[in-house]
Amino acid sequence: MDEMNDTMRSGRFKEAVCIDAQRVYDSCSAKDCLEDLQVCFTQAKRPVIERAVSVRLRDVEVLTVYLNMEPVPFNKGFYSIDMTFVFDVSLDVYTAPASCPIVVDGIALFTKKAILYGSDGNVKVFTSDGSCDPTESGSGSRVTPKAVCQVAQPVGLSARICDTRPGCCPSFKIPDDICERFGGDFDFECSRSVYVTIGLFSIVQIVRNVQMLIPAYDFCVPTKECTPVSDNPCEMFKRIDFPTDSFFPPKVSDAGGCGCGCSQSQESAE
Template sequence: MSENKCTCGGSLTQREAVCIDTQRILDSCKDRDCYEDQKVWLTEYGQDVIDHTTVIRVRRAEIIRANVSVEPVDFSRGFYRVSVRYYIKLVFEGCVCKGNSREFDGIVVLDKSVVLFGSEGSVHIFRSSCEDFCGGDDCSADCGTNAPTAVVETVDPVVLSVRVAEAGCRSCCVCGCNEVPESVWSCLSGAVCGANDRRVLLVSLGIFSVIRIERPAQLLVNAATCAVPEKECRNCVDDTSCDPCSIFREMDFPVNEFAPPSACTFEKRVK
């Protein structure tokens, strides 16, 4: 399959200085956050399950959405507060009478805030768009803003513990039911239960994240001239002379998929 690799063609020895428009990282940080005893918003079905059992386990957890906002810090020029709100969907399994199990889902809302350096900018940035011609959509609140852009990278949370607590038990909840976007509720298998006088499900989660602040920048870089690719595209759907089995035989055997890493190799990857 070597012919499928990217080939630019042309002379790669001829270099020139070109100006590119990209995002420059001004500040960044990494963190691990532990959220203890966070309330899970359940459906009516899930609420009925925890009302009849305390044997619950988490089958999977995934971040389905994150809202990120950037605001300048008062009396600290060039610094910005990055606020992140995670919406996490969890799938649970509860053991009920006679050894039966029931699966249900819920939503957990988590907040995180950091302060990073984002420098200052006095220019307003506007970009051309075909929709804006002849008075298209109204300009949004952040149109032409000179604020930096915050980027959040994270992995799915690590589930540390889960337990059922009685009604009235103190728990951590960063927002009310009406503050969660409808698009998040639509990810659940049913309508959310807003009762406050029944049992609650609490989870503890760990999240690894990397947050950075970026600004547009024009940089001068050395580049090699690149011609039109010499390789022609192959389409086995329309090309009757193309043999799918011959293409399959050219693929490398996935040895790593059949050989799980040893303890030493795994430790090296972790480090």
């Protein structure tokens, strides 16, 4: 605190202010290679898969991540985070050799667990906006940590189709919002299955609302004036820079390279 007061007197910032913010108490990163995830399809798309002779992984993205956090028994301050990743898998499906592919979308799921430290608190927060626990009249919301999962764009590595292995059909219930997105219920009664391998990068955090003292320099007063935007398409086109690089591609020297035949020793000699 004394160091902060000395910094204030030196003029480097204006004042120390107290803010309520989400502090990260613990976090971990993961690089997972998810091998042979089974892809689920709706009943309308299942006939195409049954006729398929080969598949190619076109694209994959994370639709959502379901998080469930519970305190770890006999380990105060630690929480177990169960995560279910839902992937939207886009496939090129070939029903005959040398035929044009049919684009089919399905979902794949992956679950994992992490244990992180989230500290321990036993207070309730009451606010003037009336937000409270609806199960108890007059009670405020209890302060608990929150789990956060950040996911990078997944990498689609491979896809294959084969006869369904006995006992491999998933037993989980696909959420209704996912079924609505794909246009119907998912069908698990099948003789052919698609398996994909996906590379996944993720960061899991436990955050908690805390009050922190931080230096403040000044208010965030905008320095740029909002300019009106014209709906005239020609006016919008005039603001686009001429694509010079498209007409005159850069030479290898402009890109910082030295060509295919240039070795490291030649570069050093130059």
